[in-house]
Amino acid sequence: MASTISPPPAAALASIATPTILVGQHQLYTRIRLATPADVPHIHKLIYQMAVFQNETHLFTATESSLASTLFNSPPFQSFTVFILEVSSNPFKNIHSPAFLPIERTVLVDHVAADPEAETFKSGVANEDDDGDDVTVAGFVLFVPSYTTFAGKPGFHVEDLLVRECYRRKGFGKMLLSAVAEQAVKMGFKRVEWSVLEWNVNAIKFYEEMGAKVLTEWRVCRLTGDALEAYGDANY
Amino acid sequence: MASTISPPPAAALASIATPTILVGQHQLYTRIRLATPADVPHIHKLIYQMAVFQNETHLFTATESSLASTLFNSPPFQSFTVFILEVSSNPFKNIHSPAFLPIERTVLVDHVAADPEAETFKSGVANEDDDGDDVTVAGFVLFVPSYTTFAGKPGFHVEDLLVRECYRRKGFGKMLLSAVAEQAVKMGFKRVEWSVLEWNVNAIKFYEEMGAKVLTEWRVCRLTGDALEAYGDANY
Numbered sequence: 001m002a003s004t005i006s007p008p009p010a011a012a013l014a015s016i017a018t019p020t021i022l023v024g025q026h027q028l029y030t031r032i033r034l035a036t037p038a039d040v041p042h043i044h045k046l047i048y049q050m051a052v053f054q055n056e057t058h059l060f061t062a063t064e065s066s067l068a069s070t071l072f073n074s075p076p077f078q079s080f081t082v083f084i085l086e087v088s089s090n091p092f093k094n095i096h097s098p099a100f101l102p103i104e105r106t107v108l109v110d111h112v113a114a115d116p117e118a119e120t121f122k123s124g125v126a127n128e129d130d131d132g133d134d135v136t137v138a139g140f141v142l143f144v145p146s147y148t149t150f151a152g153k154p155g156f157h158v159e160d161l162l163v164r165e166c167y168r169r170k171g172f173g174k175m176l177l178s179a180v181a182e183q184a185v186k187m188g189f190k191r192v193e194w195s196v197l198e199w200n201v202n203a204i205k206f207y208e209e210m211g212a213k214v215l216t217e218w219r220v221c222r223l224t225g226d227a228l229e230a231y232g233d234a235n236y
Numbered sequence: 237m238a239s240t241i242s243p244p245p246a247a248a249l250a251s252i253a254t255p256t257i258l259v260g261q262h263q264l265y266t267r268i269r270l271a272t273p274a275d276v277p278h279i280h281k282l283i284y285q286m287a288v289f290q291n292e293t294h295l296f297t298a299t300e301s302s303l304a305s306t307l308f309n310s311p312p313f314q315s316f317t318v319f320i321l322e323v324s325s326n327p328f329k330n331i332h333s334p335a336f337l338p339i340e341r342t343v344l345v346d347h348v349a350a351d352p353e354a355e356t357f358k359s360g361v362a363n364e365d366d367d368g369d370d371v372t373v374a375g376f377v378l379f380v381p382s383y384t385t386f387a388g389k390p391g392f393h394v395e396d397l398l399v400r401e402c403y404r405r406k407g408f409g410k411m412l413l414s415a416v417a418e419q420a421v422k423m424g425f426k427r428v429e430w431s432v433l434e435w436n437v438n439a440i441k442f443y444e445e446m447g448a449k450v451l452t453e454w455r456v457c458r459l460t461g462d463a464l465e466a467y468g469d470a471n472y
Contacts, residue, residue: 047385047388050385056386059386060386061386061388062385062386062387062388062389063388066387066388066389067388070383070388070389070390074314074315078315079310079314079315079381080381080390142383142385144380144382145315146393147316147378147380147395148460149283149286149378149395150283150286150287150298151297151302152280152283152297152298152299152302152303152306153302153306154306157382159385160385178467181459181464181467182468184467185464190460191458192460193456193457193459194456194457195457197453197455198453207457210459210463211459211463211466212457212459213457213459214456215455215456215457216455217435218432218434218456219432219433219434219450219452219454220429220430220456221429221431221432221450222428222429222448222450222451223417223428223429223446223448223449224384224426224427224428227448228417228426228427230447231414231417231418232418232421232422
């Protein structure tokens with residue numbers, strides 16, 4: 001299902017200040033930046049991984065073309081917006097991004113698992129000059145403005161969030177969600193919402209620790225497929 | 237709560253074809269059109285009525301100014317969009333609306349209750365020339381694009397829908413929701429979603445009859461107020 005936060009995020013952000021490196025620990029540079037059309041192949045693969053994770057590959061019909069033609073038609077934050085999470089073992093070079101200053105953090109991790117898809121997810125945006133940089137796309141979050149009617153103010157709805165398997169349990173899910181919340185506050189928005197599976201108690205606990213409330217009484221109604229298409233006939 | 241469909245809508249659309257009028261029945265002209273900034277005072281009052289209906293007036297902080305400054309910044313259907321439902325005992329005069337051809341229906345109702353707020357909700361848009369027209373605002377629906385990630389296509393999220401008390405049980409809720417679904421199909425969108433209270437079995441039955449599925453496993457997480465504002469501090 002697509003309107004979801006998929007992976008149970010890790011329990012805590014490893015560190016946000018300049019850390020003291022202990023024996024066995026590794027320093028990992030992370031960056032959250034706006035997606036560009038050059039990220040579409042990676043976004044497409046990440047969405048497919050989400051469909052696999054949710055056992056819903058039968059619903060996966062997105063193509064690079066459908067993503068490219070729908071995701072970049074409005075200025076960032078006014079419609080569909082994607083943040084990309086990149087990791088690297090080296091400091092990032094600057095990129096030009098006037099609409100959103102990338103968020104860079106250096107985190108200490110006890111263990112850096114080998115990334116079996118490092119080549120597939122090599123960041124095209126960060127490694128443009130192909131000078132041996134190892135910047136890798138580790139995850140993404142897709143969000144869109146919503147509207148808090150009672151406040152008469154916008155908010156954000158987080159449609160999907162994924163951190164790739166080998167980068168989980170390092171606080172990256174929280175970093176991505178926090179980046180959306182921070183952007184919401186900057187813009188004077190009054191709400192950030194997303195969906196969670198009711199049996200995913202670890203995720204719910206994590207979201208509650210982030211300050212979110214789970215609305216137990218509300219259910220999502222969804223009109224799709226043939227049932228929706230029927231409304232295209234004016235005689236419904 | 238604001239991200240909701242408020243009133244349990246009526247069971248069926250009274251009639252969509254040219255009707256045969258039976259004794260005791262009344263003909264009511266209805267129109268669904270795009271809201272304009274001139275509708276803001278009515279939208280503001282409708283949202284307040286929704287807060288009253290949901291016992292949440294303590295959350296109602298919207299002002300005409302906050303609505304006016306947030307609702308009309310993008311072309312229709314690209315961001316927050318409002319449809320207004322008007323009723324009249326006379327045929328409607330044409331209005332200029334290139335972005336959305338108003339949907340007009342004549343419905344037969346067994347009983348037209350006196351509208352105690354007819355003067356308050358007299359449509360400023362339809363009655364501009366003040367020539368005695370009785371066009372009245374009877375409800376609204378506010379919706380916003382969402383994104384169906386697995387399809388790589390947009391959808392609509394219906395944030396709020398309200399039909400005023402004296403116009404309920406006439407199929408107007410279904411007309412408003414159907415208008416959103418019809419627009420979604422027109423635009424090639426793949427989903428329409430909204431929320432419902434899990435104990436509102438009448439509403440759920442009605443939505444299912446409209447073809448919607450209730451997602452029983454998913455819960456909405458919401459980050460608002462001080463918990464959200466905390467993310468404005470970069471050191472969260």
